[in-house]
Amino acid sequence: MNEVIQTDVDELRENYTVDVDDDPDDPKPQKFTHVIVRDKSVPSDAYNKDTTDVLLRVPDDYPNEPLDWVYVDKDLRLESGGKPKKHNTDRVPGWLALSYHPKKLKDDFEWQPYEHTLKWYLETVVEMRLRQGD
Structure with missing residues (x-):
């Protein structure tokens, strides 16, 4: 795990329960660090649960x-009882992947390394996707 990921994980741990796992079995050439935020509240009553674990799949070249x-x-x-729209169960075993990309925030969105952190991604991108309730 690189230094930036460690710093971001430390920031997340100030407010969340977080586990970290490398993804050594990933067959793709690019490797990821799995940052798992436990029991994140679901900001919508449209789901069958009030909390969910959230996997932040962090690419090696992050940030x-x-x-x-x-x-x-x-x-x-x-x-x-149905699955959310634009989901995929094959991307990472054991997880439900919901299609949502930072570009959905606004058309001219550009990722800003060191400004956009894991906490920002969790509290902005993940939160917005779950608020959709679909």
Whole structure:
């Protein structure tokens, strides 16, 4: 884990329970660090749970390369019992991947290394995706 990821994890731990796991079994050439935020509150009553673990899949080239997708508990469902729109269960085993990308924040969004942190991603991108409630 690089120094920037460690600093960001330390910042997250000020407010959240966080576990870190390298992803050595990833068959892709790019490796990731898995930062898992435990029991993150779900900001919508549209789901079957009040909390979910959130996986921040951090690329090795972070912070120069941004995170992508929102990963939550595999059993997170809509209150109706269905899976959220634009989901994928094959991206990371054991996680439900929800399609959502920082560009959705605004059309001219540009990732700013060292300004956009893991905490920012969790509290902005993940939060916005879960607020959609779909």
